[in-house]
Amino acid sequence: MKANRPKRDVHPDLARERLKCNFNIEEVTNIIDGGKDKTLERKKIEDIALNNGACLDEIPDECLSIKERYENAIRKSCIYSNIVRNEMLEITGMENFESPVLRRTADAFFKDISPFMLHLGMFVPTLIGQSTPEQMAEWLPKALDMKIIGAYAQTELGHGTFIRGLETTATYDPDKEEFVLHSPTITSYKWWAGGLGKTANHCVVMAQLYTQGECHGTHLFIVQIRDLDTHMPLPGIKVGEIGPRMGFSSADNGFLGFNSFRIPRQNMLMKHAKVEKDGCYVKSAKHGKLTYGTMVFIRVTLVSEMSFNLSKAATIAIRYSAVRRQTELRPNEPEPQILDYPTQQHKLFICIATAHAFQLTSKWLWDTFQAVMADVRKGNVDALPELHALSSCLKAVSTSDALSHIEQCRFACGGHGYMLSSNLPFIYSFVAATRTYEGDYTVLLLQTARFLVKAWEQAESGNNVTPTVAYLNRTANTKRVVWDNTHEGIIQSFQAIAAGKIGQCVRSIRDRIKSGMDYEDAWLMTTVQLVAAAEAHCRAVLVNTYWNEMIRLTKSSSANVKTVMHQLAVLYLMYWALEKTGDLLKYSSVSKQDLDDLQRRYEELLAALRPNAVSLVDAFDLRDEILHSSLGSYDGCVYERLMEEAQKSPLNAEPVNPSFHKYIKPLMQGKL
Numbered sequence: 033m034k035a036n037r038p039k040r041d042v043h044p045d046l047a048r049e050r051l052k053c054n055f056n057i058e059e060v061t062n063i064i065d066g067g068k069d070k071t072l073e074r075k076k077i078e079d080i081a082l083n084n085g086a087c088l089d090e091i092p093d094e095c096l097s098i099k100e101r102y103e104n105a106i107r108k109s110c111i112y113s114n115i116v117r118n119e120m121l122e123i124t125g126m127e128n129f130e131s132p133v134l135r136r137t138a139d140a141f142f143k144d145i146s147p148f149m150l151h152l153g154m155f156v157p158t159l160i161g162q163s164t165p166e167q168m169a170e171w172l173p174k175a176l177d178m179k180i181i182g183a184y185a186q187t188e189l190g191h192g193t194f195i196r197g198l199e200t201t202a203t204y205d206p207d208k209e210e211f212v213l214h215s216p217t218i219t220s221y222k223w224w225a226g227g228l229g230k231t232a233n234h235c236v237v238m239a240q241l242y243t244q245g246e247c248h249g250t251h252l253f254i255v256q257i258r259d260l261d262t263h264m265p266l267p268g269i270k271v272g273e274i275g276p277r278m279g280f281s282s283a284d285n286g287f288l289g290f291n292s293f294r295i296p297r298q299n300m301l302m303k304h305a306k307v308e309k310d311g312c313y314v315k316s317a318k319h320g321k322l323t324y325g326t327m328v329f330i331r332v333t334l335v336s337e338m339s340f341n342l343s344k345a346a347t348i349a350i351r352y353s354a355v356r357r358q359t360e361l362r363p364n365e366p367e368p369q370i371l372d373y374p375t376q377q378h379k380l381f382i383c384i385a386t387a388h389a390f391q392l393t394s395k396w397l398w399d400t401f402q403a404v405m406a407d408v409r410k411g412n413v414d415a416l417p418e419l420h421a422l423s424s425c426l427k428a429v430s431t432s433d434a435l436s437h438i439e440q441c442r443f444a445c446g447g448h449g450y451m452l453s454s455n456l457p458f459i460y461s462f463v464a465a466t467r468t469y470e471g472d473y474t475v476l477l478l479q480t481a482r483f484l485v486k487a488w489e490q491a492e493s494g495n496n497v498t499p500t501v502a503y504l505n506r507t508a509n510t511k512r513v514v515w516d517n518t519h520e521g522i523i524q525s526f527q528a529i530a531a532g533k534i535g536q537c538v539r540s541i542r543d544r545i546k547s548g549m550d551y552e553d554a555w556l557m558t559t560v561q562l563v564a565a566a567e568a569h570c571r572a573v574l575v576n577t578y579w580n581e582m583i584r585l586t587k588s589s590s591a592n593v594k595t596v597m598h599q600l601a602v603l604y605l606m607y608w609a610l611e612k613t614g615d616l617l618k619y620s621s622v623s624k625q626d627l628d629d630l631q632r633r634y635e636e637l638l639a640a641l642r643p644n645a646v647s648l649v650d651a652f653d654l655r656d657e658i659l660h661s662s663l664g665s666y667d668g669c670v671y672e673r674l675m676e677e678a679q680k681s682p683l684n685a686e687p688v689n690p691s692f693h694k695y696i697k698p699l700m701q702g703k704l
């Protein structure tokens with residue numbers, strides 16, 4: 033049911049903030065969206081979804097029981113997927129089913145997450161990336177038309193990170209031309225898959241393939257787990273929900289076990305390898321890790337997902353900070369807006385800049401991903417290691433940075449930021465999961481580190497390396513870069529830090545080997561440094577890409593838009609340079625005086641951005657329905673909304689709670 037939202041006048045403080053804006057907001061929105069036409073398309077889609085949909089709940093989700101919350105999420109998912117299927121895909125084109133616009137609009141329906149998210153987010157992409165044309169023709173139309181609903185079941189109770197250690201088996205039986213899926217141990221039970229517990233009737237399963245007595249490693253299979261009519265689990269399938277967790281509370285993350293469950297041979301996803309009718313195993317892939325393709329795809333999309341989540345948190349915290357007043361600066365003067373405190377600006381302006389950095393980098397990463405995949409389709413897999421290294425570190429660093437900045441947004445809202453009605457706790461717990469899923473932070477940075485160590489060795493011996501590590505050709509044999517406080521200078525310093533750290537890792541590994549360790553132990557002992565080196569490389573990529581993309585995308589912008597976009601990018605460079613002063617002192621010629629100057633310029637930049645702060649978050653163009661926040665709505669009527677939300681607490685449904693008569697009164701009367 034759609035709740036009525038009272039129309040209110042804009043809070044005078046916010047109205048005044050908007051009058052201070054000196055740039056064209058729409059131009060900035062267009063840059064964020066990827067062009068004027070993209071903004072128009074997004075707005076059209078948002079209008080369709082939000083005018084049609086049951087986006088507001090009368091009872092907030094957090095006041096419902098687990099069961100009610102799931103049922104409500106399913107109800108809304110069905111409404112939303114109908115709108116996606118019947119109206120939105122007509123605009124984006126069927127091939128853009130994973131468009132960030134659909135993802136963004138979904139947030140108006142789900143404060144938390146839809147149980148269908150993984151169907152569109154991972155099941156469908158796996159069908160597209162891992163099927164033969166015949167399999168695609170069989171499964172994809174049904175999946176896009178919601179005739180079947182899928183999940184992605186890879187992780188098991190015993191293993192998430194180490195995919196090669198998965199225990200579920202798929203043993204080929206040539207007599208019946210079937211695979212027998214089996215879960216031999218409790219640790220082999222699939223665990224975590226979103227939408228698997230109660231919603232999905234199909235799933236993609238990763239299992240160890242056995243044929244002709246030999247194990248060929250992990251492969252993907254499509255498995256029907258429930259009857260399409262009754263929705264009962266099929267015989268041989270044990271499936272359920274894994275229980276309450278920190279977030280993801282409106283979805284049904286599931287467990288799944290197989291008891292010698294049979295599927296047809298054709299249900300092995302055979303794009304990269306197949307099993308013939310007689311059981312013969314034939315590998316066609318030119319790269320052994322192409323079956324991990326869905327994970328690479330999601331890691332790539334998560335960078336823009338982080339920009340989106342950060343832009344929501346920043347919008348909430350900055351609008352709130354413009355209407356919140358606290359503490360007299362001088363006796364008898366009005367209390368200032370908390371946004372006037374430089375410490376508050378330090379917490380928040382980096383969030384705006386980071387949302388831009390991730391958004392611009394994510395578009396560049398998406399284009400890189402598309403280009404590499406086009407090459408792979410032609411049989412050229414040369415660029416795959418670089419894409420894997422890049423998507424791994426960008427996923428790790430963007431999710432981790434987004435998480436800590438979102439927490440800063442919550443801190444910036446004081447006590448009210450702790451309220452679920454602010455939406456900050458939902459955003460935080462959603463993003464907290466992203467640091468772990470699709471590859472844990474440390475694990476992915478260590479993947480990038482493998483690539484970097486090889487690249488460093490190449491550069492050291494004078495060979496040219498691939499584009500994202502090309503800085504190693506300049507810096508691998510340089511001791512310290514000369515400090516220069518321009519943007520080029522700061523970017524080069526980040527590259528020098530990365531090169532210095534990678535070089536130090538290589539030397540540590542070599543020294544350890546010299547002292548008698550084998551390579552594996554030398555690597556293991558160096559992993560703390562390797563993680564730091566991969567993070568430094570990622571920061572070098574981020575600052576360079578953000579800067580270049582900002583310059584490219586503002587070429588034809590008006591002067592004031594150029595200025596404000598430039599200011600944000602400089603703020604991003606300075607913020608991270610100041611965060612990494614220890615590294616700068618180690619790997620560049622920066623002096624204490626240079627760092628003091630940098631600090632002063634950073635503080636001046638905060639002050640310069642202050643008048644445009646509210647308009648910069650307005651430029652994210654997040655409708656109130658998407659923000660779901662008592663603190664962040666466009667009109668800034670924070671206190672009215674907090675009070676309104678409080679009235680919805682189930683505890684306020686009756687003036688006296690029955691527990692008073694049952695427990696408190698007897699306690700007061702000494703009768704308990």
Ligand SMILES: CCCCC/C=C\C/C=C\C/C=C\C/C=C\C/C=C\CC/C=C/C(=O)SCCNC(=O)CCNC(=O)[C@H](O)C(C)(C)COP(=O)(O)OP(=O)(O)OC[C@H]1O[C@@H](n2cnc3c(N)ncnc32)[C@H](O)[C@@H]1OP(=O)(O)O
Pocket residue numbers: 109110112113129130131134135138146148149150152153184186187192193194195196226321322324325327328330333334337416417420469470471472475479482483
């Ligand atoms: C109706 C409502 C719907 C609304 C929705 C609307 C729209 C939705 C649309 C879109 C959704 C958009 C976004 C989605 C947002 C949110 C998603 C929501 C929820 C997600 C839920 C989470 C799902 C999951 O987590 S799935 C499980 C993921 N699991 C992992 O990531 C495991 C991590 N582990 C690994 O990846 C690997 O094990 C490993 C660590 C990489 C190691 O692998 P291993 O095989 O052991 O290899 P190694 O021996 O270490 O390495 C050998 C060699 O291979 C190289 N390598 C490894 N991986 C790759 C690769 N992928 N590609 C290329 N190369 C690779 C490795 O570097 C090494 O190379 P070397 O020898 O040269 O060094």
Ligand SMILES: Cc1cc2nc3c(=O)[nH]c(=O)nc-3n(C[C@H](O)[C@H](O)[C@H](O)COP(=O)(O)OP(=O)(O)OC[C@H]3O[C@@H](n4cnc5c(N)ncnc54)[C@H](O)[C@@H]3O)c2cc1C
Pocket residue numbers: 150184185186187190191192193194223224225226280285465468469470471472473474475478
């Ligand atoms: C909300 C949520 C949704 C999910 N959805 C799905 C889904 O839909 N489908 C699915 O298949 N999976 C899903 N997952 C599972 C997810 O992909 C895994 O949890 C994730 O890959 C991490 O693996 P793990 O849990 O085994 O952690 P572990 O690998 O056990 O990690 C524990 C700790 O050990 C460290 N560690 C592990 N290996 C190494 C190493 N080699 N070197 C150094 N440190 C190491 C890690 O850094 C971490 O600190 C989901 C998880 C969450 C939280």
